[in-house]
Structure formats: C-alpha cells, structure tokens
Amino acid sequence: MDITDDTAGRLPEIVALFTESFSAAEGPEEGAAVGHLARRMITQTPAPDLRVFLAQESGAIIAAICFSRLGHGGDGRSVFLLSPVAVATARQGQGIGRRLIVHGLAALREEGVDIAVTYGDPDFYGRVGFRPVSEEILPAPFPLGQPEGWLACPLTQAPLARLAGPVRCVAALADPSFW
Ligand SMILES: CC(C)(COP(=O)(O)OP(=O)(O)OC[C@H]1O[C@@H](n2cnc3c(N)ncnc32)[C@H](O)[C@@H]1OP(=O)(O)O)[C@@H](O)C(=O)NCCC(=O)NCCS
Numbered sequence: 350m351d352i353t354d355d356t357a358g359r360l361p362e363i364v365a366l367f368t369e370s371f372s373a374a375e376g377p378e379e380g381a382a383v384g385h386l387a388r389r390m391i392t393q394t395p396a397p398d399l400r401v402f403l404a405q406e407s408g409a410i411i412a413a414i415c416f417s418r419l420g421h422g423g424d425g426r427s428v429f430l431l432s433p434v435a436v437a438t439a440r441q442g443q444g445i446g447r448r449l450i451v452h453g454l455a456a457l458r459e460e461g462v463d464i465a466v467t468y469g470d471p472d473f474y475g476r477v478g479f480r481p482v483s484e485e486i487l488p489a490p491f492p493l494g495q496p497e498g499w500l501a502c503p504l505t506q507a508p509l510a511r512l513a514g515p516v517r518c519v520a521a522l523a524d525p526s527f528w
Contacts, residue, residue, distance in 0.1 A: 414450060434450060481501075
C-alpha cells in the first residue's frame with residue numbers, strides 16, 4: 350500500500366469509494382450523501398483549504414481521507430477538519446484507516462497546521478490522538494447534534510487554548526444536517 354496526495358483524474362474513483370463504503374456501513378442514502386459531499390468538497394474547495402490523501406494498492410484506491418480548513422475569525426492558528434474518511438469495505442479492519450489518518454495528521458503537522466478536529470466516534474478517533482473538546486474551546490460552525498463527538502487533536506506542543514469565533518467551514522460542509 351502507498352499513500353499519495355495526487356488526486357488528479359481520480360474523482361470518479363474517490364466518489365465511488367465513499368459512496369460504496371458508507372452505503373455498506375450506514376445504508377444507501379448515507380452512502381449517496383457522503384459520495385456527494387466528497388465530490389463537492391474536492392471540486393468546490395479552494396486548494397489552500399483542502400488536503401486529500403489516498404491509499405492505493407496496485408493502482409486502485411483502497412481508502413481516502415479529506416481534511417478541510419476550519420477558519421476561526423482572526424485567530425492566527427490554523428485548524429483542519431477531518432471528514433470524510435473511508436476504507437474500501439473488503440479492506441476494513443486491517444489497520445488501513447488508522448495508517449491513513451496518522452499519515453494525514455503527520456502531513457498537516459509537517460506543514461505547520463496547529464489543530465486537527467473531527468466529528469465522529471470518540472473510541473475510533475481516540476486511538477489516533479483525538480480527544481473530546483468543548484464547543485466553548487473550539488467553536489463549531491453549526492450547533493452540534495452530538496457534541497460528545499466533537500474531537501480535537503493538537504498538532505503542536507501548545508496547550509489547546511480557546512479559539513475565537515466566528516467559525517467558517519468550507520462550502521461543502523456548510524449544511525446544518527451534517528452537524
Ligand atoms: C471507520 C473506518 C474508516 C476505519 O478504518 P479501518 O481500516 O477499518 O480501521 P482500522 O483497521 O485502521 O482500525 C483502527 C482501530 O479502530 C478500531 N475501529 C475500526 N472501526 C471502528 C469503529 N467503527 N468504531 C470503533 N472503533 C473502530 C479498530 O478496532 C482499530 O483499533 P485497534 O488498532 O486498537 O485494534 C472504516 O472502517 C470505514 O471506512 N468504515 C465505513 C465508513 C465510516 O464509518 N467512516 C468513518 C466515519 S466517522
């Protein structure tokens with residue numbers, strides 16, 4: 350398996366991966382919604398605000414992850430949101446998701462990003478360094494339906510001090526139903 354950030358010409362394959370993986374895990378409606386989200390995120394997000402990493406084997410994509418910028422007003426720190434991530438259904442439970450997330454976090458750290466944040470399963474993301482964070486410390490772009498799933502992973506040694514609002518996510522995520 351190798352990991353690349355070169356997504357050129359691979360949009361259909363990436364969308365298919367997200368659609369199929371989430372359809373199998375959570376049903377066809379959710380699969381279609383996440384496939385659509387990935388398409389919008391990749392086609393409509395300005396390059397400085399998006400990082401995508403693909404895990405591939407023999408030229409085929411077996412996992413994909415997106416990180417997009419979460420702006421906090423005039424706060425000088427940079428924050429990226431991990432969402433979505435998926436591993437091909439037949440390849441789940443083999444450590445691929447963990448390796449892809451760890452790779453993505455290391456790449457963000459390397460380029461100077463201060464904080465990664467995600468909204469998901471605390472058990473799963475807790476294994477790769479995310480910890481629950483309050484909306485007071487790290488304001489979210491929309492009211493959270495499941496605030497216990499709001500998770501942060503500091504990428505520097507600095508303590509996680511409160512970020513000032515207003516918060517701005519990328520257009521693909523600017524839909525209250527995601528939150
Ligand atoms: C969730 C997903 C990305 C994990 O990738 P994966 O390659 O299957 O996971 P890994 O094999 O790397 O597992 C990493 C760890 O997380 C655990 N884990 C995996 N899936 C989990 C889940 N859904 N809930 C809790 N823990 C989970 C594993 O037991 C493992 O722990 P360990 O290393 O302590 O044994 C993948 O299963 C997937 O694409 N699922 C469908 C889509 C989805 O749910 N995406 C994430 C939305 S938050």
